[in-house]
Amino acid sequence: MQSLHPQYTIGNQLIEALRVHRPQISRAQARSRAVESLERVGIAEPEKRINSYPYEFSGGMRQRVVIAMGLMCDPKVLLADEPTTALDVTVLGMALILVSHDLAVVAGSVDEVVVMRHGQAVERGDVRRVLSHPEHPRVEVSRAQRRAQDRADRARKAREEKGEATVATEARAGSEEGFDAFTPLSRSRDEEPLLRVRDVSQSFKVRGGLWGRSTDFWAVKGVSFDLYKGETLGVVGESGSGKSTLSRMIMRLLEPTEGTVEFEGQDITHLSDRRMRPLRNEVQMVFQNPYSSLNPRLTIGQSIGTALKVQGERDGRRNRVRVQELLERVGLEPDHYNRFPHAFSGGQRQRIAIARALILKPKLIICDEPVSALDVSTQDQVLRLLSELQDDFGLTYIFVAHDLAVVRQVSDRVAVMRKGEVVEMGDSDGIYENPRSDYTRRLLTAAPVLDPDEARRLRAERARAGSEG
Ligand SMILES: Nc1ncnc2c1ncn2[C@@H]1O[C@H](COP(=O)(O)OP(=O)(O)OP(=O)(O)O)[C@@H](O)[C@H]1O
Ligand SMILES: [Mg+2]
CATH class of the missing domain: 3.40.50.300 (P-loop containing nucleotide triphosphate hydrolases)
Structure with a gap:
């Protein structure tokens, strides 16, 4: 979230992100691409919100703007390091490498999982298999239950x-x-x-x-x-x-x-x-x-x-x-x-x-x-x-x-x-x-x-x- 500059509008930053890499694209084209990207990440009324500054957005919305910025250049691979929202790759239409400690984000977003520990990949496989039959004990599924017990x-x-x-x-x-x-x-x-x-x-x-x-x-x-x-x-x-x-x-x-x-x-x-x-x-x-x-x-x-x-x-x-x-x-x-x-x-x-x-x-x-x-x-x-x-x-x-x-x-x-x-x-x-x-x-x-x-x-x-x- 730190990658947004507080003094420029969201729109200007999205447009810049694209024009740095594709100087041949006109501002008007870049602008309509920016509106589209905001829409893809679920920002309501993107034509209006494109004129907002980062502080006018909530924390979750700023996170999505950063994802939209990643989408501007139509990358083939998106690398997302600890995003707090689940990403829908089928909508994004690209390959995704998602780095996360949060299994719920992982469960909803990926096809395949690599489990890392002490710098090594200790397990790799289909997300369904790895989450339901892990070879490595590391998943604490019953967090919510334990918390409820604590409170009680x-x-x-x-x-x-x-x-x-x-x-x-x-x-x-x-x-x-x-x-x-x-x-x-x-x-x-x-x-x-x-x-x-x-x-x-x-x-x-x-x-x-x-x-x-x-x-x-x-x-x-x-x-x-x-x-x-x-x-x-x-x-x-x-x-x-x-x-x-x-x-x-x-x-x-x-x-x-x-x-x-x-x-x-x-x-x-x-x-x-x-x-x-x-x-x-x-x-x-x-x-x-x-x-x-x-x-x-x-x-x-x-x-x-x-x-x-x-x-x-x-x-x-x-x-x-x-x-x-x-x-x-x-x-x-x-x-x-x-x-x-x-x-x-x-x-x-x-x-x-x-x-x-x-x-x-x-x-x-x-x-x-x-x-x-x-x-x-x-x-x-x-x-x-x-x-x-x-x-x-x-x-x-x-x-x-x-x-x-x-x-x-x-x-x-x-x-x-x-x-x-x-x-x-x-x-x-x-x-x-x-x-x-x-x-x-x-x-x-x-x-x-x-x-x-x-x-x-x-x-x-x-x-x-x-x-x-
Ligand atoms: N200074 C501001 N100027 C204009 N709009 C603002 C400003 N601050 C917040 N908003 C808008 O008010 C709404 C609520 O924002 P707020 O930050 O309170 O949400 P939140 O519930 O904390 O969300 P999150 O879980 O994403 O942090 C959002 O639509 C946001 O864009
Ligand atoms: Mg908030």
């Missing part, structure tokens, strides 16, 4: 600890009149929520067609919920559904166009930068990409410690001790303090990003796809770390992800977003066991499928459903 265990333990208290509270909340859908059942209504979001909407100006007229585009429409201390709200939805935009409004990196955001009872919707500043420590964010979220020129000690300095802690030694304690707490070594980011793996970098978010003792952490760039076992470790930290520091999380297995493992409640709206919200197990909307059901079937035939069938079904809107 934790919930049971919590219930045992709280004992009768919870039951009593639930009975009271449920019996009250005018039951409020935004409040989780297990809370009494006198408790103040940490975060209260009411009818927030965000509109962006989108440059229109030929005449460059711009129209309003509502990326988030009328979203409401309450979030209580110690709780985790999962936010799921397909690419472009508004998850990151909602997160940015809560962080007040964006000012909501409509609606209100209250943090600890204070309305922060339109606070000035100066008045927001003290609150900036209370809400932190962990981003998806561990490779771009750390400054390569700072040691990780500096990256994590800067915030303390900005807060006015002048004693360098004390700063260092605090950072080193935190490094240990997130599973790194105190003497990693002087290392630069390039010397860490993706999983370690995510631990660094978490430490950086924690250093100012925030109350709320928004995690925007924090583990989607990691392989399965590293994902597990990072998710476990997040739950432990939640218990230790009394943290509240908003956890954004497209992987439902991940969201289910960590969330108490889940909000399902579609085209900017919350179409369903509820207790996380409930949503998985009895999804009320068709859309949620479709998202559930989009969860990792490791049977190649099933994966293809589902993808075709989704494509049909998608084209019918």
Whole structure:
């Protein structure tokens, strides 16, 4: 995703990619090829969106633009290194080499698999055979099941600890009149929520067609919920559904166009930068990409410690001790303090990003796809770390992800977003066991499928459903 230049429109970059290799092609021809490529990778209204800048696209859409760029020159072979979306070669009409740690992406996209380990190809064969009868034990198929078990265990333990208290509270909340859908059942209504979001909407100006007229585009429409201390709200939805935009409004990196955001009872919707500043420590964010979220020129000690300095802690030694304690707490070594980011793996970098978010003792952490760039076992470790930290520091999380297995493992409640709206919200197990909307059901079937035939069938079904809107 880093291969897109932030200052040029998507269209210009696609056109350039082609003209560098085929200078004889006219701009007009290149432009229509660009529209076609965007269409092939599933960007809606490509004639309009071609004038957008990368920051106007969601993470998933940017990934698809990069694939479109790969298609511009009609290559015979496409090499895709860890794409996060499955690629349909039959549509693309070319040979594909797909490098991935994600078996679900592999299952739905390829004919043949080579399994690598320690630099060697240890197994090779038809995707159906390799995934169903692997010679090398390496596939952990039951991740979702194990996670569900984990959650159930934790919930049971919590219930045992709280004992009768919870039951009593639930009975009271449920019996009250005018039951409020935004409040989780297990809370009494006198408790103040940490975060209260009411009818927030965000509109962006989108440059229109030929005449460059711009129209309003509502990326988030009328979203409401309450979030209580110690709780985790999962936010799921397909690419472009508004998850990151909602997160940015809560962080007040964006000012909501409509609606209100209250943090600890204070309305922060339109606070000035100066008045927001003290609150900036209370809400932190962990981003998806561990490779771009750390400054390569700072040691990780500096990256994590800067915030303390900005807060006015002048004693360098004390700063260092605090950072080193935190490094240990997130599973790194105190003497990693002087290392630069390039010397860490993706999983370690995510631990660094978490430490950086924690250093100012925030109350709320928004995690925007924090583990989607990691392989399965590293994902597990990072998710476990997040739950432990939640218990230790009394943290509240908003956890954004497209992987439902991940969201289910960590969330108490889940909000399902579609085209900017919350179409369903509820207790996380409930949503998985009895999804009320068709859309949620479709998202559930989009969860990792490791049977190649099933994966293809589902993808075709989704494509049909998608084209019918
Ligand atoms: N600054 C902006 N200007 C114009 N449009 C924007 C801007 N930011 C986001 N959008 C649009 O808003 C919609 C929602 O984007 P958002 O980033 O919130 O999606 P998302 O749910 O996080 O998707 P993903 O899973 O792909 O990250 C997209 O259609 C995107 O193109
Ligand atoms: Mg996003």
